[in-house]
Amino acid sequence: MRTLLLAACMAVFALPGLADDTANGKTDPADIPDAQVFTSDHSLRLGSKTVKYRTVASETYLRNEKDEPTASVFSVAYVDTSTTSAAQRPVTFVFNGGPGSASLWLHMGAFGPKQVLTPSDASDVGAPPYTMRDNPNSLLDVTDLVFIDPVGTGYSRPLGETEGKEFYGVNEDAESIAEFIRIWLTENGRWNSPKYLAGESYGTTRAAALTEKLQGGWNGIGLNGVILISAILDFQTARFAPGNDTAHLAFFPTEAATAWHHGKANKAKWNNDFDTFIEDARNYATDTLAPALIRGSTLSEADEIRIAEEMSDFIGLSPEWIRLANLRVDPHRFRKELLRREGYTVGRFDSRYKGVDSEGTGETPENDPSGYGMDVAYVAAINDYLTRELKVDFTRPYKVLTGEPGSQWNWSVNQQGWPSYVNVAPWLGKGMRENTDLRVLLASGWYDLATPFFGAEMSLRKNGVVLDRVEFDYYDSGHMMYLAESDGKKLSDDVRDFIRAGQ
Structure with missing residues (x-):
């Protein structure tokens, strides 16, 4: 989205005298507080089924080899509490893109239990108050959900002497999110659950990179599916x-x-x-x-x-x-x-x-x-939901898309050292060839002039991707197809069927 406008929107929520942040964005190691957790129980009617679930909005600390906290990753997890087989229930890790964007778009627009409504006819949302409702398109009937805000977005931040730029890059970002996922699986006893990644925009770049970071090596984590929403995999298709x-x-x-x-x-x-x-x-x-x-x-x-x-x-x-x-x-x-x-x-x-x-x-x-026509509703919705309903009481602002991570992003993934466009599609192809159960869903809007559908098709039709296990779905809208109510339902139905087909 547009950096300056979103930064301006977020300035409304910034309070003076942030007690837990120093002027340069760092915290003294001795002053690092314990990670905070905000837990509540809820229910949601989805079709003929009522899902009882626990919401855990929390900080997860990443640590270095000295066991010192280096970063706090904020996430909101939704876990079904009525199932008798929680360990085998699918879990989907969800994130947006940027790079440098928090996960509010997919969280409050597509898959979370609450949804902010936007006009389906591509008119602007106007001024508040905006309409929030229980989300009939939430995926909680088929999978638990973990919405992740990478370092430098949302409430996530570097800690101690660590600088944010240590997490800002194709590899650096994927490694930090992979570590978060490992910690979450361990703390929640979910190592044997079916696992899915769902990313939008640069989040699809992250998802492909995570396929390599998670499945590669002898400490690998097998994936059941990767959901690519408005994908950008090979940046030569968009430069x-x-x-x-x-x-x-x-x-x-x-x-x-x-x-x-x-x-x-x-x-x-x-x-x-x-x-x-x-x-x-x-x-x-x-x-x-x-x-x-x-x-x-x-x-x-x-x-x-x-x-x-x-x-x-x-x-x-x-x-x-x-x-x-x-x-x-x-x-x-x-x-x-x-x-x-x-x-x-x-x-x-x-x-x-x-x-x-x-x-x-x-x-x-x-x-x-298409940015200023809807973004203020999402910014209001995520801040209202986290602070009023989930009782998250951080004094620091929720960073939607400040531009700081993106401006420092390390785009280098080339091991040979020569200049090249970022292309993570080979990692996705390698993951599919090495895991014969790994499937991919590509969701594309016809009217997306940021990450065009044909560019994603071009990327997936080469780079070693196993096309027999790729599902292609299209929508009569754009980058955020869930802005239109009918396409939001179609996206939810497509992803739900994709997850069910893997069980």
Whole structure:
């Protein structure tokens, strides 16, 4: 989401004189308090079943080789208390992305027992109060849930002399979450339970990395399933650096879907059949656009004109504009250009959303209407729920997405030492090949211009991933498909069926 706005939102909840934090974010080892735990019992009606569950909102301390606390990881766990076979009940570890985001989005929007409601029609949430309800889409009928806030997010923080940057990185982050999971399994007697990972956005990068961190080596933890929601696995599919045409191919079908939604694609050419249209967009990206981009300046003018006209039918921009862009339609420019004459921009996380900029001549949108259109409701919901209902009484603020972890993130995963894009899909493929029961679910929104569905498909169709054990599910919404009520239910049903199929 947008760093500055969310940081501003969180400033409302920051109180002066934080007794348990020093000015530089560190605590003296002698002053580290005991980890706090907040426990309560509840029930939730899901269909014809009433689930009785225990909520444990708690700090888990990670420790170094000297047994000194290095970090506090805050989590909220929901455990069914009515089952007679708790040790064999599935448990799902859930997190969001960023990197640097807390888990409130999946927690309060998708799978937790409480849900904040947002308009399904991609209009903004407006001002408080916002509507909270028991979540009919919660997964508590099929799995226990543990929502994890990585270090630097939520209430999680480094301790003692440890700096936050020691946890900020592809490997560093995955190692700390893997250690948290090991501790949680031990403390709760759940080593033999079926285990699932569920991540959204960068959380899918984390999930793939965790597959390697958890299953690799002789102290491995076998996984039953990995749930990838709005996935980004190979960052070459989403980085618009000069010379990288992969990203243009990955985003093309989502740009086409966006144009279709806003009535700018040539629907008559496809007889108003979206399924055929979107499959043709995929094929066009690989079979026509890719060879054209590879040819570069050697592409003939006649071919360039033809391709620009064909692309225009898909993505709704004029052939002249497409030719001026050298057939490379950056999604940020696309978001500004598609509805420019109507006076709107379209959203990044969900291109169904429309925004109004202060003027219409800019190259890219001023902001993301699919971010500011809903984030304040989630920030209010998580703070209200934790403090009022669960009685969590920390004085430090709950950090949604401050930008601090992301700005210090160590993106290096290359053992050979040469520059490369982050690609964790090979770790997921290795995990599937070494564990013949490991299955993967990919959930993608058609209108996600942050982590496009075709980029995720491209990543999973290579890198050693076992496609026979990958389930592909799609939604008529964007990055956070659960913002739309019908798609939130579909996501819940798809994940529930996925977990049940593994039992």
